[in-house]
Amino acid sequence: MRYPARLEHGSLLGGRYRIVSILGSGGMSHVYKAEDMKLPGKIWAIKESVTALPCEANMETEAALLTSLRHPRLPLIVDFFVPDEEGYTYLVMEYIEGQTLSDYHKQCRGKIPLEHMTEFTLQLLDVLSYLHGLNPAVIYRDLKPSNIMITPDHEVRLIDFGIARSFKAQNGEDTVKLGTAGFAAPEQYGTGQTDARSDLYGLGALLLYLMTCGAYTEWIQGVESSIRSDVPRTYIPVVRRLLRHNPEERFQSADEVRKELLRRPGVTPNSEVTTLTISGGTRVIALTGASSGVGVTHTAIAISHYLERQHFKVAVIEMSPRSQSFARIQQVALAGKPLSTGRQFEVDGVHYWKQSGRADILSLLGGSYQFIVMDLGSGQDQNRLEEFLRADLPIVVGSGAEWKQAEISAFVRSHHRFPRDKWIYCLPLAASDAVQRVRRSLDTSSVYGLPLHIDPFDREPQMDKVFAHILMDMIGHQPKKRSFFARKKIHD
The missing domain is CATH 3.30.200.20 (Phosphorylase Kinase; domain 1)
Known part of the structure; x- marks a missing residue:
């Protein structure tokens, strides 16, 4: 009214x-x-x-x-x-000088800069932590764009406490069911009492709204295709957990959400966008070929099994829609065993995903994998290019043969408008002088020759040394080897 x-x-x-x-x-x-x-x-x-x-x-x-x-x-x-x-x-x-987040969102045509989205999220978590830490806790209950002011310095101010309430532990549910449709938690419609986790649901709805340019506030079928391509993949499992229907399955405090965001790539304590070394979450390694037939699939598989041998949980994804490589691997590796009718199978602890798409990646990011290795093939369609550019570690595989070295330089020139500070270049079977020539040509030291590795599923000491050097910043340190007693228990 x-x-x-x-x-x-x-x-x-x-x-x-x-x-x-x-x-x-x-x-x-x-x-x-x-x-x-x-x-x-x-x-x-x-x-x-x-x-x-x-x-x-x-x-x-x-x-x-x-x-x-x-x-x-x-x-x-x-x-x-x-x-x-x-x-x-x-x-x-x-009086707060500025505009509402709703107006700022419109001003940005639905695409708020990622660094500002991150700043706003951390600031909201800060004020929610304060409100929820009071005795009794204050539950805001209406976290939506029109109730958030943004100052000219991009500072957040939370306004309009019209339906906020103090938490009453003895109540089974709220007396009044209020909140803005789309941003309110399910319990605000009469299924239970609102508490701190209700505000965290609202934060998840707000984040998803910003990540999808205003298209979605709840996680439903089809939402994956609307998530902005520049949003770090590691935001996905955080938002999905915030939006769980059951409060017990959500994060339980604002501080818990903040810690999860700060230990994932894309967020640092001072709100700058960057990439962190591994300390939790899922890391993505994407391999693309400077031309066809240079060994992208072979290298992707070798990296995946190297990581598995270091006791990480790994998935390798085939992103080329017409490739039959993983199907052939499944037939050979599982010969004599019943083949799964789905797109996923396992070889020596590594999970393989055949002919996958972006929706598969987003769903896997919400799982328990520590590394996802993407085999992008040599195609240059927009979706695969975006996955390559967004990866935590983008790897270009090229030929070290003298008559084909120009292909890797041509690949780099064709993508000159994109930042390449994280890119790694791998040259299978390249001699040391070829590696040096490509380093001079590309003006980078991040060029590596890969030794002969006949079976990418098995350990090859020289290849392991190269991978250890390439992945050093992502892994940080090698996990401890299993003790004799741990190995014995597993085999028993």
Whole structure:
């Protein structure tokens, strides 16, 4: 229900606050910009609302709640007018220069810069951690773009506590079911009492909304294809867990979410976008060929089994839609055994995925794999190019033969507009002088010759040395070998 605004330009409230303009309206309230007649030049925001509503979300409750809060990401309350004879009340609060996240989202045409998305998320986690840490905890319950202000310095301010509530441990469910459709947790519709995990669901819905340019707020079929290509893959399992229907299956605190984001590639404590060394989560290695027939599949398999021998859980994915390589591997490796009718099979602990797509990658990122190795083949379609560019470790496989070395230089020139600081170049069977020539040609030391490795499934000491050097920054250190007793127990 929408209530008419009582104030207009020039109106004087309480003999002190002169209305300059209306800032926004909702079904239950209006917000004005006002100047302070006692403090010349001082601007305030005034929220007008009607308290005679069939719910507990009234202005007196909001005022009492907000005046007790002290956090840099919350507005400061300076004055409150009790309900008049018609039920209208007024809350005078700090005026926040900027725009709502909803307006900023529109200004960016649905694609907020990734670094700002990360900043906003960490700042929201900061204020949620404060609210949930109070005694009793304060549950916000309406985390949506129009309730988040963004200052010119890209600082977040959480506004409009109209339906916030204090957590009551003895309650089986909330007395009033409120929240914005799409951003509210399932329990806000009557299935249980809202708590800190309800706000975390709202954060997940907000994140998914930003990651899909405003297309989705819940994880349903087809959402994967709408996720922005520049969003780090490691955000996916975090958002999926935040959006679990059962609160017990979500993250249990804002601090837990923050720690998970900070230990994944794409986020650092100072909110800069970068790549971290391995400390948890799934890492993606993508291999593409400078030309056909240079050994992309062979190298991808060799890397996968090397990682498995270091006791990591690994999946290798065939991304070329017409390739039959993995199907042939399955027939040979599992000869005499019943073949699975699905696209996944296992060889020596490595999980192989035949002819996979982007949706498969996103689903695997939410699993327990520590590494995903992508065999992109030598094709250059847009989807595979995006996967290559987004990988934690992009590897270009080329030929070390003198008459084919120009192909790898041509590949680099054709992608000159993309940053290449993470790229690694591998030359199977290349002599040391060929490696040096390519290094000079590409002006990088990240060029490696790969020795003869007849069977990529088995260990080859020289190849292991090369992989150990290439993957050093991702692995950090080698996991400890299993002890004699651990090995004996496994075999027993």
